[in-house]
Amino acid sequence: MSTTFNMDPNYWDTLAINELFEPNFTYPNMNIIKCLSRYNAALLIVDTNEMWNKYLTTMVKLISNAGITEIHKLALIKVSIHCAHKKKKLTPSHYIHLIYNSKGSMTLDFLDWAIEAYPNDTRILEVNINFKLTNKDELIAYELFKENAYKVSSTLWLIVIKYFLNKPQIWHIFNMAFGDESVCCNEVKKKLAKEYLLWLSKNKSLNDARNAYLLLNTNNSCDASLCKTMVNLENRQQIIDVSRLGSILH
Structure with missing residues (x-):
């Protein structure tokens, strides 16, 4: 069977994944070790993007x-992924996944590698920016x-606007989007306009x-949705300026 199918990535992927479900009582992480060994053997024979992708997909699931x-389990997986990183086999999508x-410090390592x-x-x-905001490293993120x-x-x-909405930086952020020297295209502005008007x-x-x-x-x-936002803002006033509402709706 090995002779017939040893160039098929699906064959090796199945063998490797099956190792994870084999009963093993000799060593707690033996299943992981055997799974990694299967993939390593496969990559010596089928060193293709498809094979690497199957291998890395399994690593993401294990993590x-x-x-x-x-x-120990995480360390085994991390070492294996680091080898793939050194060989430049990971795509941006792999790193992001x-x-x-x-979890923990491993996330920061993966981010650094990416x-x-x-x-x-x-x-x-x-x-990277989102990660730094999540971890309160806002100055570097900004x-x-x-x-x-x-x-x-x-x-x-929108993530940045939400994070800095009640902080001093928000005026500069909106100015970058809507000021005279805006860095945004119209498509991005349309996505941000509601938050800008509300602010x-x-x-x-x-x-x-x-x-x-x-x-x-x-x-x-x-x-059209921005028109609705503006109408709602006008309606919040105690005295409704009917003429303004009319000009917005027309």
Whole structure:
């Protein structure tokens, strides 16, 4: 059977995964060791992207299912992944899955490896900024965001806005998006406009929100949902300016 199928990644993947379910009472992590051995043997014969992808997919699942106290088990997997990292076999997606499915200091190691392997990858940059915000390392996250605001996604913009909404940096963040020297394209602005109007109305004035809405509308940086947001802001006032509501709806 080995002779017939030894070039088939699915064959080796099945053998390796089956090792995880074999009864073993001699050593607590023997199943992991045997699984890794199967993959290592496979990669000597079938050194292809498909084979590496199957191997790394299993590693991600093992890390995701491992408890943080399973130190030896995690160490075995980490060593194996580090070998793949050194051989430049991990894609940005692999690193991102590892970062989001790992625990403790291992997450930081995977993030460092990802940055080392793909220093210019926007997805990894966004994961790095998000990770630093989550871990309260906001000063570094903020500087990274400022340097790269022109290329990050609207999703990250919204994460950053939510984090800094009640902090001094928020005015500069909105200015980067909507100021005279905006770094955002219209598509990103459309995603951020609602938060901008709500913030202006709360922290500046309703008139500032009105002016911003008119400018966004003029520059084609808003959609129908923003009209609804502006109407709701107007309706919150004790005295409704009917003429303004009419101009917004038309």
